[in-house]
Amino acid sequence: MDRALYVAMTGAKQIMQAQAVNSHNMANVSTTGFRQDLHEFMSFPIYGVGYPTRVNAVATDAGTDWSVGTLSDTGRDLDIAVRGKGFIAVQGADGKEAYTRAGDLQITATGLLQTAGGFAVMSDGNPITLPPSTQVSIGNDGTITVVPQGLAPAAASQVDRIKLVNPPEKDLVKGADGLFRTRNGLKAATDPNVEVTSGALESSNVNMAASLINMIELQRLYEMQIKGISTVDQNSQSAERLMQ
Numbered sequence: 001m002d003r004a005l006y007v008a009m010t011g012a013k014q015i016m017q018a019q020a021v022n023s024h025n026m027a028n029v030s031t032t033g034f035r036q037d038l039h040e041f042m043s044f045p046i047y048g049v050g051y052p053t054r055v056n057a058v059a060t061d062a063g064t065d066w067s068v069g070t071l072s073d074t075g076r077d078l079d080i081a082v083r084g085k086g087f088i089a090v091q092g093a094d095g096k097e098a099y100t101r102a103g104d105l106q107i108t109a110t111g112l113l114q115t116a117g118g119f120a121v122m123s124d125g126n127p128i129t130l131p132p133s134t135q136v137s138i139g140n141d142g143t144i145t146v147v148p149q150g151l152a153p154a155a156a157s158q159v160d161r162i163k164l165v166n167p168p169e170k171d172l173v174k175g176a177d178g179l180f181r182t183r184n185g186l187k188a189a190t191d192p193n194v195e196v197t198s199g200a201l202e203s204s205n206v207n208m209a210a211s212l213i214n215m216i217e218l219q220r221l222y223e224m225q226i227k228g229i230s231t232v233d234q235n236s237q238s239a240e241r242l243m244q
Helices: 003-029 206-243
Strands: 037-045 054-066 071-073 081-082 087-091 097-100 105-107 113-115 133-138 145-149 157-161 173-174 180-183 197-198 200-202
Touching: 003 037, 003 054, 003 071, 081 087, 087 113, 133 197
Parallel strands: 081 200
Antiparallel strands: 037 054, 071 200, 081 197, 087 097, 097 180, 105 113, 133 145, 145 157, 173 180
């Protein structure tokens, strides 16, 4: 009976972890450029002394859902959305290059261009810092054009270019900060084929209806495991009474 108890116990524990992943996705349904996490259930025999007669139920990381979210027009010059596949290069909290789909950009008081999450946007090598200007526009290729303060619009000039990359998705891992990094830790090369749309943002790719259904299904699976534990306990008590 302990075998059934073990399977039900580990199943309930792993379902709770899967529910946490699903809840995390639901919490980020409004996060710009968010890519939802995936999970799947697997069974692994427990190896040790003797035969592997016990099985551990495990909720494993199935990677990231790479489907593209919907684009919405904002009309804001500093909002950009990556067209199709590709990423915007930013500087993570560790100082290393990372990648995101979040294009809700802003300029700090010191002129640093960063995402709404506070990550500095990278050019091909360094964080982008803009001079004081009255107008900033971003081209399809990531080129940044500004009109310096005190000058006429005709004085607009290109000052930098956002690094846009498109590494193979299988080579990327998602960090706890929501940013993507290459598995080998190396920087991805600039891809001239990646383009952005200015004045628009990409929504999260989380399907709220599907996530709600998944939440209910996980809850029912959890209840089934708990019922299994209760049934095994009842059977064990009945067996003890028979032995008496």
